[in-house]
Amino acid sequence: MSFNSGAKNSGRSSLYLIGGVIGAGAIILFAYLMWYVAPEENMERVRVIAVTADGCIAETMDGFAVNIGSCDAEPDEYLVVPVDKKVRERAAMMNPTR
Known part of the structure; x- marks a missing residue:
């Protein structure tokens, strides 16, 4: 047993x-x-390209569109805002032609 x-x-x-x-x-x-x-945020200079209900959409100097949240800027204004570096890296992986 x-x-x-x-x-x-x-x-x-x-x-x-x-x-x-x-x-x-x-x-x-x-x-x-x-x-x-x-998130891994860096302060960057961006150009506001649109103001929407979800926040301001801005373009970084290297051509990536990012939502920077609510702001009182007008389109074509430049701002210095925190931008998540990892979002840019993931966008570059999804669009390898850039």
Whole structure:
């Protein structure tokens, strides 16, 4: 009868190992996603191209359109605002022709 208890312990330990690997993978994936979506803002000079209900749309000096939030500027005005660098990087990856 001691053969049965050895098989049960082996099955449990392999389940713990699989659960640990899945848990570690989930933690690593979560940490990577938090790093990927965390903003990295730089102050940049932008030109306002439109004022909408969702905020002002501006164009950076290198041609990327960004929403800078609510502002009281007119189109063709220049402002210095924080721009998320990672949004620009993701836009460049989605439009590789730039």
